[in-house]
Amino acid sequence: MTSAATTAPRSDAPPVRRASLATTLGRLILPVYTGLVVLYMLLPILVMAAFGFNDTEGRFNFVWHGFTLENWLNVFSRYPALNEALINSLIVATVSTVLATTLGVLMGLALTRYEFRGRGPLNLLIFLPIATPEIVLGASLLALFVSAEISRNLTTIIIAHIMFNLSYVVVTVRARFAAFDRSLEEAAMDLGADEWTTFRKVTFPLIFPGIMAAALLAFALSIDDFVITQFTSGQTSTFPLWVYGASRIGVPPQVNVMGTIIFLIALVGMGLWVLVQRRDRLRSAPGATDR
């Protein structure tokens, strides 16, 4: 260092130190930032899960009273109305997901593959339910149902959910389908597969991940939708509606437990998906399990 300082102009030395400091800081920025983001995203979930174990009396679940498994043991027996709401939510989410995904996939295929009159406007129309404020959509739907003298129940909720889910499904699958290599279908037909066989053996397996992604999104959007459901439910209650109603007098820890259960199911599902994919990759890896 001393020889460097004497031979080179003095201004050379400080930049070296500054550079190393900058590098150290630079190395820290990414992990710290990442850690903060992860914490930011996980904290609400951790709080939700933790308060499911809160030993609280009744519905006032805001202060920590100690650890208990009581809420987990009586989760489905303490509030029968909550059970019913949860079942309703599951029915709505399942039915609307299946129908919206089926219709949306067909629409997505039509929009990416065929030229037809009104394709342009339809592409725009699909965005409208996403772009329109949900609360306005809900209020309008209520007005529509009332003026058409349709009584609000589970069916009207499902109809409303299919409507907004359809948009999300189409938008999701359209992007996937547009990237689909059509020569794969030509290859299948070239090898003697008719249209239906080509769809079954080539097209469907390849677009399936896109369809699954769209369906999961639809299910997630449907199961915790509050705004549109509120307007279209009539006397029927769903999980989000029940929680909102309960919040005025206090949300019982059983709600946290149910939330945690749903979260865990999603987590396990994702874990299984990753495992299946990893196993597929291992099995087809060079020399791993060759016959």
Next chain:
Amino acid sequence: MVGSAPNTDVRLDRVTKRFGDFTAVDDLSLEIRQGEFFSLLGPSGCGKTTTLRMIGGFEQVTAGSVFIGEREVTGLPAFRRDANTVFQSYALFPHLDVFENVAFGLRRRKVSTDDIRQQVEGMLKLVELPDYGRRKPSQLSGGQQQRIALARALVNHPRVLLLDEPLGALDLKLRKQMQVELKRIQGEIGITFIFVTHDQDEAMTMSDRIAVMRNGRIEQLGTPEQLYETPRTEFVAGFLGVSNLLDAEVAVRGERFIEAHLSDGTRLRAPADGLDGTRLVRIGVRPEKLRVLPVTDAAEPHDSDSNLLEGTVLDASYIGVSTQYLVETADGTRLTVYAQNLETSGANEGLADGQRVRLAWKPQHTFVIARNTGDEGDDQAKEDETKDHA
């Protein structure tokens, strides 16, 4: 033209394909013989791929008819035609392993499991990838994917194999290797290959016959040798190799040879066959057929039959196997000459820039094409338009 000769595998009869206003293939007729390696060669947008896709059944003709063997297949979908395709992008099914990719066609035909295993394994051996059955296409290199695509098509023993620029995505070395490989495989199984390419070298090396296409039509059809030695149009002459063209006027028509005069009066002789009554012609000669002689050496012994043309050396460049000369003639035409370096201190040594030389070549190495007057610019415009559509 009803029915096909028994040794014809594919016949196109006055086939036209239009996409909107654009005519991709224009009234094209073609017969491809059994067991032939046939190439459709041309620049992008010339209609060669569309022609192939109409044979395969991926495009339906606007007019005309398509025959595979004795059977008319016009209007039939791809899965009802006895032809299989190797796609430019290979189009291997990414969700299936190599074995299932190759077995795909056999499974559609409900071949028994044992037969499938046997045939697929045999085919993988033929393309020299016998132990790759359990791999996914994504784990293969480009060249390997190419071989699998070939195996997947050939395992069905189609009457015709259609190849759509299958070597386009490979690097030069691999491409050369695959060219040899393709010829070997074709020889082994004896199926008719129809090969689409824009690479003239590729078409020349591999094909029994080539159809040079341009603007949706066949410009000339023949063996590689015919196309190279006697191109019938300027386009073919320019597309296959380098050619020197001289504007000339036919003066004498003989039995076997014609005599044509250049503007400076030089007389050149060329074969008479294949030439109609056209008076304005272009005399063509390939660069390697020309011999460069010093003009001073009047006593230079040469075939008295030879065509002789005087000029000035503009440039000489030594490139190892040969020396390339650029020679300008009296009327300003520039000719390229490839002189083989037969001896290290050969006769051509010392031909400096600016030196007067005499070019000599045999009349039978000369070709004549009709000079298209006026419509040349039109043609160029049409070609550019075609390229835009591609």
